[in-house]
Amino acid sequence: MANFALVGDVGGTNARLAFCNLENGEISNVEVFSALENSSLEDVIRLYFGNHADIKVKDACIAIACPITGDHVVMTNNPWEFYISEMKANLKLDHLEIINDFTGQSMAIPVLGSDDLVKIGGEEPLKDKPVVVYGAGTGLGVAHLFNFKDTWVSVPGEGGHVDFAPNSEEEDSLLAVLREEIGHVSFERLLSGMGLVNIYRAIVISDNRQPEALEPKDVTERALRDDPDTDCHRALSLFCVMMGRFGGNLALNMGAFGGVYIAGGIVPRFLEFFKNSGFRVAFEDKGRFKKYLSQIPVYVITQKYCGLIGAGAYLRQALGIRIS
Numbered sequence: 001m002a003n004f005a006l007v008g009d010v011g012g013t014n015a016r017l018a019f020c021n022l023e024n025g026e027i028s029n030v031e032v033f034s035a036l037e038n039s040s041l042e043d044v045i046r047l048y049f050g051n052h053a054d055i056k057v058k059d060a061c062i063a064i065a066c067p068i069t070g071d072h073v074v075m076t077n078n079p080w081e082f083y084i085s086e087m088k089a090n091l092k093l094d095h096l097e098i099i100n101d102f103t104g105q106s107m108a109i110p111v112l113g114s115d116d117l118v119k120i121g122g123e124e125p126l127k128d129k130p131v132v133v134y135g136a137g138t139g140l141g142v143a144h145l146f147n148f149k150d151t152w153v154s155v156p157g158e159g160g161h162v163d164f165a166p167n168s169e170e171e172d173s174l175l176a177v178l179r180e181e182i183g184h185v186s187f188e189r190l191l192s193g194m195g196l197v198n199i200y201r202a203i204v205i206s207d208n209r210q211p212e213a214l215e216p217k218d219v220t221e222r223a224l225r226d227d228p229d230t231d232c233h234r235a236l237s238l239f240c241v242m243m244g245r246f247g248g249n250l251a252l253n254m255g256a257f258g259g260v261y262i263a264g265g266i267v268p269r270f271l272e273f274f275k276n277s278g279f280r281v282a283f284e285d286k287g288r289f290k291k292y293l294s295q296i297p298v299y300v301i302t303q304k305y306c307g308l309i310g311a312g313a314y315l316r317q318a319l320g321i322r323i324s
Contacts, residue, residue, distance in 0.1 A: 004055055005315055006048075008062035009104060009307030010041060012077030012138030017048045018305070019055060020312030022319065025111055027308050029055075035078045042087050049091075061097040061315035063104025063307050065139060067158060073098060077138045097315055100156035101307060102143035105263040106133040107154050108310030109145055110323050112303055117261075118271060121280040122297030125259035132256040134159070134247060135264025135301075136195065140188035144254055152323055154314070159250065160188040167245060167285070170238070177202040187246050191239065193266060196220070199242075200235035220270060240274055243267070244282030251296050252286060260298045268302050 003023065009016040015038075018030040029052055033044045041062070066076040074081040088096040109131055125131075131145040140160030146153045164185045166172045178185045178198060189195055193216040200219050204211035214222075214232075222229035223236035243262070251260050260283075267274050284293045303309065317323050 004057050005312070006045070006057045006060035006062075007308050007311040007315065008041075008045075008060070008064075009101065009305075009311060010035070010062060010064045010075075010078070010080075011101065012065055012075070015041065015044050016305070016308055017045065018308045019052070019057070020061075020308070020315065022059070022312075022316055022321070025309065025312050025316060027305055027312060030305060030308065035080065041080050041082055042090060045091060058093060059095040059315060059319065060091075060093050061099065061104075061311040061318075063099050063101045063311045063314075065101040065137075065141065068098055068100050068156075095315075095319070097311075097318060099154075099311065099314055100141075100143065102133060102135070102141035102263070103154040103156045104307045104310035104314065105135065105141065105301070106131065106143040106145040106156075106261075106310065107152060107314040107317075107323075108301075108303070108306045109133065109259075109261055110147075110152055111309060111313050112301065112306070116301060116303035116306070117299040118275070118302055120262075120275060120298040120300060121283075121294075122259075123295045125297050126257040129257035130254040131258035131261065132247075132250045132254050133261045133263055134250060135262055136191045136193070136243070136266045137264040138193060140186075140191045140195070140246075141264065142250065144256075145258070150322065152313075152317060160191070161186040163187075164190055164242075165245075171242070173206040174199060174202040174238070177205050187242070190242055191246060196235060196239055196266070199238050200231055203231050203234055203238075216266075224270060224273060236270065236273065237277055240277035240279045241282040243274075244279040245285070247279075247298065248283040248286055248293055251283070251293055252289060256296055260296060262298065262300045263306055267300055268304075271300060271302070274300070 142159030144155045201211040222232035
C-alpha cells in the first residue's frame with residue numbers, strides 16, 4: 001500500500017484535489033481547479049499529477065456531486081462525464097473509488113475534531129446512532145451514516161430533490177411564484193446558491209415588484225450589511241428557517257440521534273447570522289415530536305476540506321484501515 005493516495009472533492013463549480021497520507025488521514029497539497037475552465041476530470045487530475053511529479057500514487061478516491069449508479073458518471077451541475085474503468089486504466093491506478101460527494105462529507109464525521117464543528121442546539125450525540133449530513137452549495141446534498149460492527153457505512157441519496165413543503169403563508173406564496181416559473185419545486189430550488197436567489201425573487205414578485213438580477217453573494221452581502229436590504233435580509237432569514245425545516249425532516253426520517261451535520265459552502269459564510277436565526281426553532285417545529293427533536297444535536301461543519309478528508313477516510317477504510 002502506497003503511503004499517499006489521491007483524493008478529490010468535485011462540485012458543480014470547482015474540483016479540489018489533494019494527497020491523503022494513508023497512515024493517518026492527513027490532507028496535503030490541496031489545489032482547486034475550475035470545472036468550467038477544464039474539459040474533463042481526467043485532464044484536471046493529469047494537471048495535478050504534473051504539478052507534483054515527485055509524488056507517485058496508485059490509489060485514489062474522488063467524491064463527486066452526482067448520483068453514482070454504475071461505470072458511466074454524468075455530473076448534475078457540471079458538463080463533465082466519464083467512465084470509471086476507463087479513467088482508472090488511463091491514469092494507471094490500482095484502486096479508484098468514485099463516490100457521491102455527500103458520501104465523502106459523511107465519511108469525514110468520525111474523524112473531524114471539535115475545532116471543525118459549531119454546535120447549534122440539542123444534547124450530545126449518541127454513539128452508534130444514525131447520523132445525517134446535508135448541505136447547500138451549488139446544489140443540496142444529503143447522506144446518512146451508520147456504524148455497523150466497527151465499519152462506517154455511508155448511504156447517499158438525492159434527498160435534495162424531494163418536494164418543497166411550505167409550512168406558513170409566507171412559504172405558500174414563495175411556492176406559488178416558483179411553481180408558476182419552474183413547475184416542480186424541490187428543496188434544492190430553495191436551499192442552494194441559486195435557491196437563495198430564488199427566495200429573494202419570489203419575495204419581491206409576490207409583492208408585485210420587479211426583482212433585481214442578483215447573484216447569491218449579492219443577496220448575502222446585502223442582507224448582512226449594517227443597513228440591510230429588507231428583501232435580501234428576509235430572503236436569508238427564510239433560507240435559514242427552511243434549512244431548519246428540511247433538517248428536522250431528515251432527523252425524523254432517520255432517528256438521527258448520532259447528530260445532524262450541515263456541510264456545504266454556504267452556511268459558514270454567515271455563521272453568526274445562522275446561529276441567531278430561526279433555524280433551530282424551525283428544526284424542532286414538528287408538532288408532537290418537538291421534544292423528540294429537541295434532543296438531537298446539530299453541527300455546522302467549518303472544516304473547509306471536509307470532502308477531501310471524507311474521501312480519504314472512505315479510501316482508507318476500503319483498504320482495510322479502521323476509522324475511529
